[in-house]
Amino acid sequence: MITPGYCQMMARYNAWQNQSLFHAAAGLAPEARELDRGAFFGSIRATLSHLMWGDLIWIARLEGGEGPGGTITESPQRFDWPTLWAERPKLDARIAAWAWMVTPEELAGQISWHSFALGRALAKPTAECIMHLFNHQTHHRGQVHAMLTAAGARPDDTDIPFMPDEVPEWR
Numbered sequence: 001m002i003t004p005g006y007c008q009m010m011a012r013y014n015a016w017q018n019q020s021l022f023h024a025a026a027g028l029a030p031e032a033r034e035l036d037r038g039a040f041f042g043s044i045r046a047t048l049s050h051l052m053w054g055d056l057i058w059i060a061r062l063e064g065g066e067g068p069g070g071t072i073t074e075s076p077q078r079f080d081w082p083t084l085w086a087e088r089p090k091l092d093a094r095i096a097a098w099a100w101m102v103t104p105e106e107l108a109g110q111i112s113w114h115s116f117a118l119g120r121a122l123a124k125p126t127a128e129c130i131m132h133l134f135n136h137q138t139h140h141r142g143q144v145h146a147m148l149t150a151a152g153a154r155p156d157d158t159d160i161p162f163m164p165d166e167v168p169e170w171r
Contacts, residue, residue: 004102004107008096011098012096015089016156018089022088035151042076047076048084048144049084052078053070058132107126142158
């Protein structure tokens, strides 16, 4: 279904897009990042907070470690801007490191967890969970991109063919 190469490309895309959005958001006043813009989680910062919370849950499930704790309803307020700015590059590096280590055998496996959102145990194919991880990122980054554009910021293009061969370190 998916390959380690797919995971590596999507991890690189994740890092590239996060860097673009975070730098565009950093150019806004704090009040502009907090303004409720009608997105599902309200503000730019709250949506980025939810996204980081979700990424932490999924990478923990993939690696077998501890997640961030808290609930989806708490996720928009989980991380303030300074924490997001400091921790997002580290999380993107963690996702990339996982992507470079994942094996075809792991991709063919299954992940089991307790979903607090559904209130029950779930088990899904690992490949399906990985596709969800990357799709969830793209979905919420699209919301943030639209909010940033409406606020007058200029994030980079989002098209995969325009992605650089290597994502530079955060500046």
